[in-house]
Amino acid sequence: MPLTTAMPTQPNLPSTHWRAGMPSARKRYSYAFLDEGAKREIRRKLLKAVAIPGCQVSFGSREMPIARGWGTGGLQLTLSLIGPDDVLKVIDQGSDDSVNAVNIKKFVRNVTGVPLTTDTRVATLIQTRHRIPEEPLHANQLLVFQVPIPEPLRLVEPSERKTRRMHAEADYSRMWLYLYEDIVRFNEITVGARYPVMVNGRHLMDPSPIPRWDVARLNQSEALLLFCAGREKRIYAIPAHTDVEPLSFEDFAFRVENFHGHCCSRCGCAGSFLDEVIVDESGRRTFICSDTAYCEKMRRRGAAADAAQEENR
């Protein structure tokens, strides 16, 4: 079925990005927007990606009614997976309320009718850009990452043919050399986001631009982790309970971000990934949880505890 016959009747999409590419034809849309053939291809490729953890599998990416770079890869994966039993959460850099996250959520709800949530614990399917939710994931959840650049070796080799060869031979010496030169020059590994990881001891993988804080949490995850790049048409995956090791050297161990004892100024939490924000014109800075839903939960829990203490007094 050509995609042009599969458009929502009432798109109800708030941003102009979403209207770009929408045809005027008002026909009944397919469930979850994609035609069944497109879903089947992604579903087949995803099974292969799961069977070979960390290995990039190519697929035929479809045109989506959002601008590329806005998560067309993650969205196609979500639409191929989602069904009436799902509860969807979408976050953008930890926030449920960003324009990007809200647009994706509304679109998926319009074409499927699935309930939405901000609560990590009740979501069955979570699409994310640049973060892993702070609360621990469980075995019945799927986490779909939006990926801008799927090839970790792109940093050292522009040719696709050559990077494929390098993966085939598990020849990652140039990546190691790159990191080593980084250490010689800066006395530390400067790669921040997109920190390269070795999956199941075999495939070098780009974890998408998540902080190193989250890179450490890819190892032996409870949930199935799925990655999709729309522009470069690649899917890859990490099953639960899989070894994921950030590249590191004996003298320069992999380290996550350090907040030097700061806690969240909103909820008081000391164990979450923090964003530094400027609070007023004088440039005063403070730290708040990057995961907004988690922060809100902690804040309410803190308030409830305070109230209980007050009552006992």
Added chain:
Amino acid sequence: MDEGMHRNQKNYRRLLDAMSCPGRIVRLEIPDGHASIGAALAVGQCLLDSEVSVCVIGNGDAPALQSTLAAVTHVRTAPLAKADFIFICAGQSLGGARLAWRGRSEAPEEGATLVYCHDFVRTGSSDHLRIRLSGPGIARQEGIVPEMSGIPLEEFRELLAVNADYPLGVDVFFVRPNGEVMGLARATRIQVR
């Protein structure tokens, strides 16, 4: 149509569970009216269409399954060594698994998917107790015994041989007529004791 579409979505999620948690049994919803091949057909409806090819081998239901898969999904047929999907009737490949396409080193994901279709739920065999599975998707470091019994030891040995050059290899679903499915990814480490 809609009923079939939603069943395929549900069944796909279970197949994804099976492939990401090797050795565990999941259960598919079976379409009505296809007797012993219903479960195999449920897998076919989920994954097959004219973009991919299938080869059906083995005894018993093979001809019926081949024609039903082609009629229902429009899947192309291909010789054993070239097929994207190999459905193995009566649950034994009799050496056929070894001929499956294992992909190219630059594209290991091209390796075939094997679907072993058992014609009845075998019990009594304790072969599976001699198998240990470990690796991605399996929580216990020391490995697990596959939940599904009735798979001949010889087939595990075949799969060990086919998947010896990881990441080249094949991925497997074992399907029982009652809809139970167990997956084995090529990354799954198999030990025979």
